[in-house]
Amino acid sequence: MQTTGTASQRRRQFRGYLTFAVNGKHQAHGRYSPVASRCRVFTLIADTGTRQNRHSVKVVEYNYLNNNKKIVVGLNRTQDGSISIFKNGEHASSLHKERITGIKHDWGKLGDIALYKQRLPQLKQPLNLVVECFSSDSEQENAGAYDEEMARELTLAPDGERIRLSHHLSHLYSAWPTSGFDSSAAMIIDFQGSYARDFTEDYPVSRHQENWLEVASYYLCTPQGVRCIKKHLWDGDRTKPVGLGIFYNFLSRCFFHGDGNDGKVMGLSAYGDPRVRSDLPELDVNEGEVTIPRPWLDIFNQQADYEYKRTDNHSFQTKAHLAARGQQVFENALLKISRWLQQETAQSKLCYAGGCALNVVANTRLRHSGIFEQMSIPPAPHDGGSAIGCAIYGITQVLRQPLSFDWQHDYLGPVNQAAIDAGSFAGITGCDVLKPDDLADTCAKLMARGHVLALYQGGSEFGPRALGNRSFVASPCFAVTRHWINQSIKGREWFRPIAPIVIEEKASEYFELQQPSPYMLYTAKVREPYRRRLEAICHIDDTARVQTLRQNTNPFVYELIRAFERQTGMAVISNTSFNGKNQTIVETLQEAVDTMQKTPVYGLIAPPYLILKQQEPVNPYYLSDYPAPATK
Numbered sequence: 001m002q003t004t005g006t007a008s009q010r011r012r013q014f015r016g017y018l019t020f021a022v023n024g025k026h027q028a029h030g031r032y033s034p035v036a037s038r039c040r041v042f043t044l045i046a047d048t049g050t051r052q053n054r055h056s057v058k059v060v061e062y063n064y065l066n067n068n069k070k071i072v073v074g075l076n077r078t079q080d081g082s083i084s085i086f087k088n089g090e091h092a093s094s095l096h097k098e099r100i101t102g103i104k105h106d107w108g109k110l111g112d113i114a115l116y117k118q119r120l121p122q123l124k125q126p127l128n129l130v131v132e133c134f135s136s137d138s139e140q141e142n143a144g145a146y147d148e149e150m151a152r153e154l155t156l157a158p159d160g161e162r163i164r165l166s167h168h169l170s171h172l173y174s175a176w177p178t179s180g181f182d183s184s185a186a187m188i189i190d191f192q193g194s195y196a197r198d199f200t201e202d203y204p205v206s207r208h209q210e211n212w213l214e215v216a217s218y219y220l221c222t223p224q225g226v227r228c229i230k231k232h233l234w235d236g237d238r239t240k241p242v243g244l245g246i247f248y249n250f251l252s253r254c255f256f257h258g259d260g261n262d263g264k265v266m267g268l269s270a271y272g273d274p275r276v277r278s279d280l281p282e283l284d285v286n287e288g289e290v291t292i293p294r295p296w297l298d299i300f301n302q303q304a305d306y307e308y309k310r311t312d313n314h315s316f317q318t319k320a321h322l323a324a325r326g327q328q329v330f331e332n333a334l335l336k337i338s339r340w341l342q343q344e345t346a347q348s349k350l351c352y353a354g355g356c357a358l359n360v361v362a363n364t365r366l367r368h369s370g371i372f373e374q375m376s377i378p379p380a381p382h383d384g385g386s387a388i389g390c391a392i393y394g395i396t397q398v399l400r401q402p403l404s405f406d407w408q409h410d411y412l413g414p415v416n417q418a419a420i421d422a423g424s425f426a427g428i429t430g431c432d433v434l435k436p437d438d439l440a441d442t443c444a445k446l447m448a449r450g451h452v453l454a455l456y457q458g459g460s461e462f463g464p465r466a467l468g469n470r471s472f473v474a475s476p477c478f479a480v481t482r483h484w485i486n487q488s489i490k491g492r493e494w495f496r497p498i499a500p501i502v503i504e505e506k507a508s509e510y511f512e513l514q515q516p517s518p519y520m521l522y523t524a525k526v527r528e529p530y531r532r533r534l535e536a537i538c539h540i541d542d543t544a545r546v547q548t549l550r551q552n553t554n555p556f557v558y559e560l561i562r563a564f565e566r567q568t569g570m571a572v573i574s575n576t577s578f579n580g581k582n583q584t585i586v587e588t589l590q591e592a593v594d595t596m597q598k599t600p601v602y603g604l605i606a607p608p609y610l611i612l613k614q615q616e617p618v619n620p621y622y623l624s625d626y627p628a629p630a631t632k
Contacts, residue, residue: 070128070399071157074390077146078135078167079259081108082387082462084412085122089395090404093120094412094462096384099587105260107137110145113153119414119587126157129398131390133170135383136195136213136236163398165390166200167193168217168231168354171381174389175353176221177396178407179376185345186219186226187288187337190354190383191245193217196233203228212236215243216337216354218288220345229344232289241300242291244333245356247283251326254299254306255319265323266361267496268308270541272317272324280322282329285336308493331362338371348373353389357381357521358464360545364522367515379410379519380463388462409553410519411469413460416589420606424589431603434610440556443605444563447475447573450619451602452485454578456592457556460585465520466577467547468501468557470585470592472601475564476500476574479535484620485574489599491581497545498574500537503561504548506571510534516548536574547575556607 074084081097193214216232350372436442513524596604603612
């Protein structure tokens with residue numbers, strides 16, 4: 001079967017993006033749609049280096065055989081650049097670019113493959129499939145250079161291919177196949193995704209919308225397949241922004257410069273009263289589309305008036321009131337969207353991803369609303385998680401292989417093959433390297449006496465939350481510990497909350513929490529009897545961003561909490577990410593040692609070792625008016 005067609009004539013039912021040499025001169029990129037279980041038909045569109053310079057070429061037929069023992073790589077080439085590697089349908093390793101470069105939210109760029117190869121030896125093997133995801137940033141213009149990089153840095157197997165996936169589809173495949181649901185509704189909501197002209201899914205777009213951007217996508221997912229029922233598209237005019245993701249991004253820029261500050265706004269909002277800014281209207285929501293009323297746009301045009309660090313503009317409380325109203329209207333709009341989506345799909349379960357799915361306060365309200373009976377949010381719903389979505393798409397939709405990955409934990413980073421031994425800490429000065437008979441008990445006693453410890457073990461967390469493998473851990477019993485961590489260890493805003501880890505079987509004793517929360521994607525009220533006893537993790541609104549923990553998920557942290565319970569009666573510890581001021585979370589053991597030595601923590605837990613400073617740092621308990629706690 002053969003056919004031809006121009007870029008403007010091709011339909012939007014394609015599932016991938018391939019690269020071939022044409023006449024030994026140019027690269028031809030082809031989108032494809034499966035027509036049989038063992039073959040694919042490709043419509044190729046030649047590309048001489050620009051997105052506009054395309055022409056039709058003949059279709060080729062490619063036979064997919066020998067689908068066993070495949071290595072599949074997913075690459076996120078946009079914000080929060082990341083990579084994920086699967087072998088034979090099983091997860092092998094995933095890593096964020098920022099963990100190599102030390103630049104927070106580092107974008108995918110040319111040269112990334114060489115960086116990843118330094119940490120991921122699997123990339124030196126022949127690869128069967130590489131699935132890339134771009135967004136709508138300027139990197140799309142470097143398609144030819146990316147082709148050259150791939151050819152230079154990676155070796156493809158004889159049947160190996162490279163495809164591209166549009167942005168929201170990569171988010172979808174990070175969420176739906178790992179949810180465990182037989183069928184569900186799904187929504188992807190973020191700042192902006194791919195241009196309509198680059199969609200690799202079946203969605204009709206008129207000619208005048210080809211340069212518009214996806215800001216939200218809604219799906220029906222069933223055993224028969226995935227169907228996009230609606231996309232909210234935006235023409236890119238920043239004077240007329242639309243969508244929940246853009247709204248919250250612009251709101252965060254009122255207080256903080258740059259991207260990646262949405263979590264700060266959530267923390268700030270708890271200090272405000274949304275009723276004070278009732279003059280600001282609700283967002284307009286119509287069948288999954290969100291528009292932003294003029295009064296909010298006027299606020300966004302006066303961002304300098306609310307900048308957090310400035311003291312010559314509005315007071316802290318005024319800023320908190322604005323954050324609270326913004327958070328409230330965001331939540332209200334999210335619930336309206338969800339009700340519409342449930343009615344459209346008649347589904348009782350929801351998969352949710354995209355940057356907006358990191359708004360844990362809104363997630364909690366949606367979970368409690370009862371609109372959907374069950375919700376599933378992947379541990380990395382942001383752009384970084386799209387690398388896993390790319391790989392899963394390649395496994396399930398291109399190679400048609402079974403997926404042996406259900407994302408039951410998030411410790412997906414590469415594990416150093418060299419075991420930690422006493423020699424790992426050679427050259428450290430001013431510290432004692434200990435190997436206690438009962439490491440958990442020794443650490444729990446130090447924490448109960450007020451010390452903050454760093455914890456490094458196993459593979460790093462792939463999502464944006466530290467979940468016990470790259471963490472600072474401490475007692476949750478006194479508020480001064482939170483202030484000490486925020487000010488002296490992490491050098492960040494004083495109002496930022498510290499999260500608790502609680503063993504799952506006791507979570508409901510301390511928190512108003514009826515379901516597990518293993519990835520800190522929801523908040524819960526601290527039960528009244530414990531609000532004064534768990535002050536370090538109790539936010540101003542009496543909530544906490546809870547991580548529930550099962551013993552088989554992280555055995556050492558589970559034993560640490562049990563040991564802390566024996567010391568204090570509390571089966572809860574404080575946890576925050578292992579990084580200093582303006583640093584990314586540590587990735588390697590050497591980074592962990594360096595950060596421990598540069599910050600006022602007492603030591604580093606690196607099972608089975610405990611490295612303690614010979615000169616004990618200031619104990620935050622003795623900076624407070626509280627007496628130092630007695631230990632058992």
